[in-house]
Amino acid sequence: xxxxxxxxxxxxxxxxxxxxxxxxxxxxxxxxxxxxxxxxxxxxxxxxxxxxxxxxxxxxxxxxxxxxxxxxxxxxxxxxxxxxxxxxxxxxxxxxxxxxxxxxxxxxxxxxxxxxxxxxxxxxxxxxxxxxxxxxxxxxxxxxxxxxxxxxxxxxxxxxxxxxxxxxxxxxxxxxxxxxxxxxxxxxxxxxxxxxxxxxxxxxxxxxxxxxxxxxxxxxxxxxxxxxxxxxxxxxxxxxxxxxxxxxxxxxxxxxxxxxxxxxxxxxxxxxxxxxxxxxxxxxxxxxxxxxxxxxxxxxxxxxxxxxxxxxxxxxxxxxxxxxxxxxxxxxxxxxxxxxxxxxxxxxxxxxxxxxxxxxxxxxxxxxxxxxxx
Numbered sequence: 001x002x003x004x005x006x007x008x009x010x011x012x013x014x015x016x017x018x019x020x021x022x023x024x025x026x027x028x029x030x031x032x033x034x035x036x037x038x039x040x041x042x043x044x045x046x047x048x049x050x051x052x053x054x055x056x057x058x059x060x061x062x063x064x065x066x067x068x069x070x071x072x073x074x075x076x077x078x079x080x081x082x083x084x085x086x087x088x089x090x091x092x093x094x095x096x097x098x099x100x101x102x103x104x105x106x107x108x109x110x111x112x113x114x115x116x117x118x119x120x121x122x123x124x125x126x127x128x129x130x131x132x133x134x135x136x137x138x139x140x141x142x143x144x145x146x147x148x149x150x151x152x153x154x155x156x157x158x159x160x161x162x163x164x165x166x167x168x169x170x171x172x173x174x175x176x177x178x179x180x181x182x183x184x185x186x187x188x189x190x191x192x193x194x195x196x197x198x199x200x201x202x203x204x205x206x207x208x209x210x211x212x213x214x215x216x217x218x219x220x221x222x223x224x225x226x227x228x229x230x231x232x233x234x235x236x237x238x239x240x241x242x243x244x245x246x247x248x249x250x251x252x253x254x255x256x257x258x259x260x261x262x263x264x265x266x267x268x269x270x271x272x273x274x275x276x277x278x279x280x281x282x283x284x285x286x287x288x289x290x291x292x293x294x295x296x297x298x299x300x301x302x303x304x305x306x307x308x309x310x311x312x313x314x315x316x317x318x319x320x321x322x323x324x325x326x327x328x329x330x331x332x333x334x335x336x337x338x339x340x341x342x343x344x345x346x347x348x349x350x351x352x353x354x355x356x357x358x359x360x361x362x363x364x365x366x367x368x369x370x371x372x373x374x
Contacts, residue, residue: 013311019118019140028133029337041211041333048054049351050335052204052312054233056282056354058272062234065271066264076266078258083266086273087241092212097243097250100261100269104203104240109135111169111199111223112255114248116141125154127179129201129345132171137356144269147343150178154304156187163194171272173201175208178339178349180308182208190217193343199223203308206231206283207290220245231283232272250372286311286352293350293358300362302369312351314339322346325368332364 013021029051036043038342045235080100088095101107112135116122124134124145136143143169146159156171163170170191174183183200192215202224205211225242229235239261241352244252272279294313297305303314315324326348337349350361 005195016138016265020096020139023137025132026130029335034115034171035330035335036333039330040063044310045333047334047353049353049357049358049361050349051235052230052310052351053235054230054282054286054311055352056285058233058268059275059278060266061275061278062270065267069263069267070085072263074099074263076259076261076263080266083241083261083269088271088272090276091211091243093213093216093243094246096249097216097251098241098246099256100239100241100266101256102260102265103229104201104225104238104242105131105239106238106260107225107240108132108171108201109138110242110252111171111197111225112136112139112141113255115168115197122199122278123159123162123167123170123196125159125170127152127339127341129171129173129177134173134337148176148179152181152343154183154187158307160190160194163191163196163216166195167194167197169197171199171201173203174210174212175204175308175310176349177201177203178312178314178337178344179306180310180314181306182210182309183212185212187293188212188215192222195221197221197223197226202226203230206280206312207287208309210309216243216245220247224247228230228269228272231352233270233282234265234268234272237265237268238262239269250315261370289358290352292355293352295363296362297350300365300369303365312349313353314344315348315350317346317348319370322348325365328368329361329364332360334361334364 031042032048036046081339083100084095087098091312097281108131115140118140120141122141122143124132124143125148127146144153144162146162149155165222172183202210202211214226216222223242223244227240292304297303302318326336329336337346
């Protein structure tokens, strides 16, 4: 390259799509080893209650399956046949409607790729999972926010009014993250009457005992996204899936990158579904601990836990800055998620851990709260 060519060559960032230059990224949680080093706390003293991971981990059969598997040097089945059939049996749905990916985030992103062109309208119902807004901005969509009510239920009249004005896509989590409440079947039925694609994010469905997957055979504008990260303890292996209406499936297979589910994740999913009763027992333990933790938090007098049907509890912190409470918990090796935005003022989200984790949280909060007692 001569000097003239160098002078005429653009800065590489000038070739980037303009709307991506100032894109606010999604803020993820950090892994245990990183936080342990940052806080100066031994790893074994970290109570990681900020990412809604399953404290009991995967089924023991997962490690056995991964150790037995012989073909890590071979590409995975691009058609995902075995896992799709296993999920079809698990959910009692047609396996042809099932598509898997690297965590449920990839399936949420596939829905955005399918429907969102620059300028299309994406409806968002905050406070909710930040990934939805992120995906809208990533695709340069027009994001219309329809805030939830004070009790975190969706504002149906406002949402229906927004849908009537035209929208391509609506994401709704049930149970909602970070508030923990579920969507009612009656509200979903009303939403599906509009000419809008509704994506129901059921990442925490097993903890709520509620799913809308059966409706995908009746509505061609409903997509249900699920994951093995939470109930099955496979967050680190990234295994998510979605149940799509049949008319969309051929389009998905033509646009989706091949081999997007690795063989390790595939084997882990199959082993998990073979041991579903073991995993359901862990779900039951988490649900029981959620209720115990909610009662203990409420007894503190200055922490307001909101009702939850997921594996976490959103808490409004009263008479103290929630950020300070989060920081004090971190000093003790307890990680929680802090929120202070529209509709979520001065809140912490605490994942449900083992009973000993709950006891640590309550002990720490009792110490922190000494200064706020009347």
